[in-house]
Amino acid sequence: METVEARYDEADRERIVPEPPKRVDAPERKPFERDRARVVHAASFRRLAAKTQVVGPQSDDFVRNRLTHSLEVAQIARDLSRALGTHPDIAETAALAHDLGHPPFGHNGERALNRLAVDCGGFEGNAQTLRLLTRLEAKTPGAGLNLTRATLDACTKYPWPLSEAPVPGGVHSDGMTREGAKFGVYDDDRPAFDWLRAGAPAGRRCVEAQVMDLADDVAYSVHDVEDGTVAGRIDLTRLDRDAVWHTVRSWYAPDVDDAALDAVLERLQSIGSWPRSSYDGTRGSLAALKNLTSDLIGRFCGAVQQATFAASDGPFVRYRADLVIPEDTWTEITVLKGVAAYYVMQADDRVALQERQRELLAELVEAVWKQAPAELDEAFRADWHAAPDDAARLRVVIDQVASLTDASAVDWHARLV
Template identity: 75%
Template sequence: MDVNPELYDEGDRERYVAEPPKRVAAPVRTPFERDRARVVHAAASRRLAAKTQVVGPQSDDFVRNRLTHSLEVAQVARDLSRALGCEPDIVETAALAHDLGHPPFGHNGERVLAELSAGFGGFEGNAQTFRLLTRLEAKTFGEDGSVGLNLTRATLDASTKYPWPSAEAEAPGGVHADGSPRVIRKFGVYDDDRPIFDWVRDGVQGRRRCLEAQVMDLADDVAYSVHDVEDGIVAGRIDLHDLDTEAVWATVREWYLPGTDDAALDGALKSLQSVDGWPDRAYDGSRRHLAALKNLTSDLIGRFCGAVQDATFAGSPGPFVRYRADLVVPEETEREIAVLKGIAAHYVMRTDDRLALMSRQRELLAELVEVLTARGPDALDAPYADDWAAAAADDGRRRAVIDQVASLTDASAAAWHDRLVVG
């Protein structure tokens, strides 16, 4: 079945470079189904399996990595988009793509690359995602070179979490989902990627995000708030039946909701504890407790998405697509999500062993960027060596190095460091 043209018009389905019809017989797919397939088959998607989510993917068989997190976000996003009536393939593709630009070691690595590239446009994971989708992940070429996966305008717009350049970004504050401090400005496009970005945002005023991007962002928030707690419980670090609420509330205020008083957070926790399946005893690792934990996870996701769906329907007659409506997240839901994030932050992300590891990771990436910049194209993979050779100035060559390092997984970054730095 094709896309409803009353909801998504020809401009929404347009690609930056027009593509001829397929020459071989193939199943008939909508433009947005084709977008989804392109992201699923992208090399950058496969690399997410070896990139840090909260803790390193090699640290435990159970822990989530960027790929499993993205799949979970996509499932939440697709279900909510279907309930709202927007195109599920657009929102699911944006969810699958939302972390593609993250470098090795998650936000910790992002911080290093941002510092090292401050003089030539900076680095930001979401801007790198846009760059990857529209340039680095080769699928289609135009007159001026690669245009990446050449996704439709609607899908690229849904994938743009921060639709503004670095010059318009606000001062950072708070922390990321992995507990690292926000020390870089959040933005969604580098200056040299503006032509496609401006094409995507044609006709859109200001910083407003399309509804599909709002759904993707909420799904990300819901997924990691619930799943980080789940991972912490299984790892033996969190006991929902025995919480130090004074310490947790301090973390919530410091990291997520400054100024929120104890009474409001106590109320949010009490509401969460009313959910069927909230544990009344310590987790023991048995199949019965594993099943109960999975059911709790499912119930919490349903609770949050249901509350948002009801509030969104109450706030607008719709239709809930593109720029014809906005997602409405109740304050109560925001507090409940923040409580879960605060629990994970306090019991998992502030441990001394993680902080020491993160320091070593930053040193590794900084040394790797330094040696690659000194070695030049002979040390880079072919696509980035080509970018180095095509660059007209040092800034372009340094950007090629940053793009190369950002493409690496945690393990390959360590291996490159051993080969090029340690020797």
């Protein structure tokens, strides 16, 4: 019987910079296992613990931050990947890495930095992730973490540059309007991108990247509702359908009518663990909510697994098959997003805070630019001196600010502005 390892060839395991064999007394690990370890030990991965997911990590001890979200996405991706016969280490690593490029304040910070980086090609969290993996993280000079081709490709959610990106539309997972186009590589990172995409169909994501993307969707649709319920913002037993459906259409699915959405909610409410009484903060109530979270994740992933197996015999490796998401499953996920969007993301206090965060980042970028290279971290100072023009130097400043956590961005602003 063919092993999952055997489904990947030497080109999939190739690294940008060839590496010598490890010491004979070192623990034996396969290439994709090494990729996972490198992401887990990366500085940018640790910083996710202090970066906003939906609300700031300093606001509540319970809410998820970018790190806990990434760990949950990784667990979902690994389980689904194993069920499909895709390499679980590749899908898990892509999930662990998928938010590395997020700046302070989540998508709100991404939006602010994109406006400020117009003269150097814009800012996009996924392109920043590729930049970190292939350039900024310190493992192999000139190659970042020097991950394998298959893993880097799985980390590439949008496999195209800005010049080929679709017209932006909709909203991000935390409710921010998508102003900038979604793309996966800056122009000066094209050599690494072209290397990892060698032999790949133009604009198509490998199945491992599709698994990562679905795991992300499932995780934040379910967990944002959980966080909102515990925070007292959402009561799943008393939803304002008219308001939520308006939000669903405004943000995610403009063509879905009330009758279809009512049917979706009734299906979700028929799940045995759907709450019949309001959340009250007791352990029993929290346990019931956790059971609902588990049931929803299993429901969505199970439906996708069945549909994918029905559509293809596989193997579900790289470009030999695609993930299939049933329309009913997609709509159920969308309804949960709409619930969180209406009750949490549109709250007046959050909107006002986001405006101040964007102002802070704009002032900080200006201050760092004026005081560079003296105020840059040593690694970015070297990048500044190596930059050939002002556009490249602006990119260094953006890299520096994007690397900061929410708290360190506030501290830098207090010190420099």
